[in-house]
Amino acid sequence: MAEADGATAAPRPDPDPDGVAWIEPPLCTKCGVLVRIYPTNYDRWVSLAMVELPAKDVPEAFRWRLARVPGRSPIPTDIVAVRVRGIDPLPSEPVVPAHRMMCIPEWGEP
Numbered sequence: 001m002a003e004a005d006g007a008t009a010a011p012r013p014d015p016d017p018d019g020v021a022w023i024e025p026p027l028c029t030k031c032g033v034l035v036r037i038y039p040t041n042y043d044r045w046v047s048l049a050m051v052e053l054p055a056k057d058v059p060e061a062f063r064w065r066l067a068r069v070p071g072r073s074p075i076p077t078d079i080v081a082v083r084v085r086g087i088d089p090l091p092s093e094p095v096v097p098a099h100r101m102m103c104i105p106e107w108g109e110p
């Protein structure tokens with residue numbers, strides 16, 4: 001089995017010509033690394049890490065998963081980020097950590 005879906009190395013800009021959600025590459029404003037920005041299923045946006053990690057390495061609060069939605073969303077994408085909650089992922093199951101978990105800037109920490 002190839003690695004779980006989507007863990008490709010190259011970030012792809014949104015090819016939607018009508019997509020005006022963001023024009024700049026999605027870089028974290030805190031630490032400057034590439035992130036993936038996805039709408040969530042409750043009208044917020046979240047920066048996710050570019051990689052997936054086994055669930056055991058990601059605190060529960062930072063576990064996300066990408067889900068396809070049927071094309072009736074008003075949001076110009078068919079991928080939404082869904083918090084992994086309620087379910088108990090297997091320790092080895094890949095989840096997408098929120099970028100916040102890996103952000104190593106001057107986040108207010110001494």
Ligand SMILES: [Zn+2]
Nearest residue numbers: 028030031103
């Ligand atoms: Zn960051």
